[in-house]
Amino acid sequence: MVELSHINYCQRCGSSLVRKNEGDKKRPYCEICRTFTYVDPKVAVVALVICQTSILLIKRDIEPHLGKWSLPSGYVDRGESLENALIREVFEETTICSIPSHYLGVFSGKGPVVVHVYVVTCTSGTAKPGDEVSEVKWCEFDEIPKLPFPYDCEIISEFKNYLSTI
Numbered sequence: 147m148v149e150l151s152h153i154n155y156c157q158r159c160g161s162s163l164v165r166k167n168e169g170d171k172k173r174p175y176c177e178i179c180r181t182f183t184y185v186d187p188k189v190a191v192v193a194l195v196i197c198q199t200s201i202l203l204i205k206r207d208i209e210p211h212l213g214k215w216s217l218p219s220g221y222v223d224r225g226e227s228l229e230n231a232l233i234r235e236v237f238e239e240t241t242i243c244s245i246p247s248h249y250l251g252v253f254s255g256k257g258p259v260v261v262h263v264y265v266v267t268c269t270s271g272t273a274k275p276g277d278e279v280s281e282v283k284w285c286e287f288d289e290i291p292k293l294p295f296p297y298d299c300e301i302i303s304e305f306k307n308y309l310s311t312i
């Protein structure tokens with residue numbers, strides 16, 4: 147993932163960027179184009195796919211965290227709704243058709259990604275490993291292993307709060 151400090155060239159003209167203050171923040175700046183380069187966060191969706199007392203986990207077959215169990219997730223394309231991105235990612239990774247049933251919340255502030263999390267119900271299909279996934283499994287709510295991404299602890303904790311209200 148691109149961090150601000152690694153942005154060295156202007157995307158318009160290719161010149162080397164300098165660091166210049168804008169307000170009290172130092173940002174990459176092109177002295178030829180006289181413009182700042184802004185780096186927006188990426189937007190991702192995470193799916194808590196539930197069935198009775200189980201949640202669907204995928205084993206990642208790509209970096210980062212290759213070989214680790216994780217929640218189905220992915221980036222939202224420009225022009226795509228969060229809900230459609232979620233349905234698409236769940237299908238790509240697990241081959242099941244699903245619908246978002248509850249918006250759990252947004253997680254932001256750690257690193258380059260803003261994450262929107264939904265509780266999702268399976269509408270049809272049997273979970274099988276899809277793109278970039280080596281295995282899938284249904285895991286009991288109280289046996290969810292430690293997951294690898296920065297917001298996972300908070301997401302699972304929020305999920306357990308939600309479960310206690312339904």
Ligand SMILES: [Zn+2]
Pocket residue numbers: 156157158159160161176177178179180
């Ligand atoms: Zn430039």
